[in-house]
Amino acid sequence: MLKxxxxxPELLGTYxxxxxxxxxxxxxxxxxxxxxxHSVGIGDxxxxxxxxxxxxxxxxxxxxxxxxxxxxxxxAKRLDDGAxxxxxxxGLQILGTSxxxxxxxxxxxxxxxxxxxxxxxxxxxxxxVVDVDGHELVGFENHGGQTHLGPDVRPLGTVRRGFGNxxxxxxxxxxxxxxxxxxxxxxxxxxxxxxxxxxxxLRIELEPLASVADDLYEQRRRALRV
Amino acid sequence: xxxxxxxxxxxxxxxxxxxxxxNRLSRLLGRGEGTVIGGRVGLAIDSQLLRKLxxxxxxxxxxxxxxxxTTTALLREGWGGDVVSNVTGANMPAGHVxxxxxxxxxxxxxxxxxxxxxxxxxxxxxxxxxLLNLSRDQLDRAxxxxxxxxxxxxxxxxxxxxxxxxVVVANANDPLVVYAAEVAxxxxxxxxxxxxxxxxxxCPVCTQPITYEGTWTCSGQGEESEFLSWHCSSCDFSPPTTxxxxxxxxxxxGSQSLVLxxxxxxxxxxxxxLIALEALAVLGVDFHEGLERMRQLRSVAGRFELRTxxxxxxxxxxxKNPAGFESLFHLVxxxxxxxxxxINANVADGHDPSWLYDAHFERLRGRRVWCSGERKLDLATxxxxxxxxxxxxxxxxxxxxxxxxxxxxxxxNYTAFASWYERSSPC
Ligand SMILES: [Zn+2]
Numbered sequence: 001m002l003k004x005x006x007x008x009p010e011l012l013g014t015y016x017x018x019x020x021x022x023x024x025x026x027x028x029x030x031x032x033x034x035x036x037x038h039s040v041g042i043g044d045x046x047x048x049x050x051x052x053x054x055x056x057x058x059x060x061x062x063x064x065x066x067x068x069x070x071x072x073x074x075x076a077k078r079l080d081d082g083a084x085x086x087x088x089x090x091g092l093q094i095l096g097t098s099x100x101x102x103x104x105x106x107x108x109x110x111x112x113x114x115x116x117x118x119x120x121x122x123x124x125x126x127x128x129v130v131d132v133d134g135h136e137l138v139g140f141e142n143h144g145g146q147t148h149l150g151p152d153v154r155p156l157g158t159v160r161r162g163f164g165n166x167x168x169x170x171x172x173x174x175x176x177x178x179x180x181x182x183x184x185x186x187x188x189x190x191x192x193x194x195x196x197x198x199x200x201x202l203r204i205e206l207e208p209l210a211s212v213a214d215d216l217y218e219q220r221r222r223a224l225r226v
Numbered sequence: 227x228x229x230x231x232x233x234x235x236x237x238x239x240x241x242x243x244x245x246x247x248x249n250r251l252s253r254l255l256g257r258g259e260g261t262v263i264g265g266r267v268g269l270a271i272d273s274q275l276l277r278k279l280x281x282x283x284x285x286x287x288x289x290x291x292x293x294x295x296t297t298t299a300l301l302r303e304g305w306g307g308d309v310v311s312n313v314t315g316a317n318m319p320a321g322h323v324x325x326x327x328x329x330x331x332x333x334x335x336x337x338x339x340x341x342x343x344x345x346x347x348x349x350x351x352x353x354x355x356x357l358l359n360l361s362r363d364q365l366d367r368a369x370x371x372x373x374x375x376x377x378x379x380x381x382x383x384x385x386x387x388x389x390x391x392x393v394v395v396a397n398a399n400d401p402l403v404v405y406a407a408e409v410a411x412x413x414x415x416x417x418x419x420x421x422x423x424x425x426x427x428x429c430p431v432c433t434q435p436i437t438y439e440g441t442w443t444c445s446g447q448g449e450e451s452e453f454l455s456w457h458c459s460s461c462d463f464s465p466p467t468t469x470x471x472x473x474x475x476x477x478x479x480g481s482q483s484l485v486l487x488x489x490x491x492x493x494x495x496x497x498x499x500l501i502a503l504e505a506l507a508v509l510g511v512d513f514h515e516g517l518e519r520m521r522q523l524r525s526v527a528g529r530f531e532l533r534t535x536x537x538x539x540x541x542x543x544x545x546k547n548p549a550g551f552e553s554l555f556h557l558v559x560x561x562x563x564x565x566x567x568x569i570n571a572n573v574a575d576g577h578d579p580s581w582l583y584d585a586h587f588e589r590l591r592g593r594r595v596w597c598s599g600e601r602k603l604d605l606a607t608x609x610x611x612x613x614x615x616x617x618x619x620x621x622x623x624x625x626x627x628x629x630x631x632x633x634x635x636x637x638x639n640y641t642a643f644a645s646w647y648e649r650s651s652p653c
Contacts (some may be wrong), residue, residue, distance in 0.1 A: 010427035010428065010435065011427075011428065014370070015578070015580045015581070016582065016584050017582035017583075018583055018584070019580070019582075019608075019611075022583065022611050022612075023611055024609045026440075026613075040433075042435055043435070058370050060428075060433050061428060061433070063295065064433060084443070097628050113394070114636030127577075140577070140578040142578070183580065184580055184583065185580060185583045188583065188607055196631075199494075211610055212603065212606045212607050212616075212618070213607045213610060213611075215603055216603040216604060216605075216606070216607045219603050
């Protein structure tokens, strides 16, 4: 049984981010796998899940979500036990050491990753294409942040179009964390990434699942060819 | 026109002439209605042009994420007589200028882009400001909807200090609208159905969660009406305690209970009409006469219009964002017929169709949905994950593929709607 949990969708779900959970659930279900999707509300204790999803959000809610996760305290332990996190945009920043908030201040992140996010000179809004291990990630970004990774942190991939963390690389990944600035539902646009997350969480190889999502992916790649 | 223009001053008179010439040229050159470009040139010549053109007129402004164009049309019809309005839907100052140069009529109804509302209020000193709702819409351009609410609130508390200030007619059931409007000194609240609560999940006052549960009852004229109740889980932010107008089985406005009986469909349009009637009440218009005129309205800028194309009849409907789709899903519910949904992602639509995942397409299960528009694959993927039966077809082959009888409902977002309107003709 694979348990997927969307964390605080009411705070972190600005751009259709809820779609990421739906895509994972449906891709597992359509393969006949035993899977369930949950949402953790603000004020609820974190449930035991195998894959957690963090979405995007505005400064205030982002800070509120970070504080709530810090108070709860169980997410780090879940990761130690082998659970995975997939984070986008504000969710990416939360996992780092600090991020910018209103009024030029900075807030402390969860410090799971050596990644510092600051305010960018200008907002990055538009298509984002990232090279990830022979795959192209296609997505859309809309954020005012800039993220600097520590020397030991591996980015998710190299930016071919758009801004990502800093115009050169996007996101980060560890054995249990995957993060990108491509906001939701990036997994609807990139079925290969959805399957990679499912396979990592389930620790199995997945059967291919052909669908219209593949056609969409090919069309977006063609449309965004750099 | 003469007397009206004479008061403007030399610079503005020149600017007005230029707006008219540019608009005429633009039409001749086939560059569309030319309303925006003409207005822009006019404002470049005289930055105070909107203020000058607005002076001495009785102005109603309509803003909100959904229903602006329809409510503006209902007000225009309902008011009666010679009403100037930005009928092309160009709802920023350039469009307002372009509309105002076309007529000297003292009755003006303008729909206003949410981001421009405070500035337009400042320039036009309206008699009435109608606030419909606030929800996510084209986030790649407008950023966050809560910032819009905050800007409205800051603007209103500033502007409406003036005793000459107009009346705000506002939706009492939209927390973000309530937050923005409650600081205005004269507000007439309207209780209408709210189809979309997902953009007001945390309190705009204190950021704690807003709870939606139970009902709040409002009563007036011997009838009671119940609405989904909402209140902040932490502070005392909640719906206004008294409402001037409310929607139940009938529309209750002033001391009247009215059966609306509109020709345009949908309960969301009844809500728009109720709010429009309340705004007309502020202007002293008789309800019955106003409503009688509103009933003449059959379509608004092509929306809800029956059109013909490839030998079939289509009912065209416009939805631009999750809240808009939600209200149209409600309208088409119950039918098992094939449905066409058309999605583009051009500038006017917002470049990013991720909002497809915020709208509950799951509600279309049990019928076949045909995907149309430039982003038909984005839509098809959304429907695939929603377990909705779908077809992907070129527009050319669509008419032949449909198994339903006419008319066929088409729900399209902004530029996709325009394409559907162009390819079809009136029945
Ligand atoms: Zn509160």
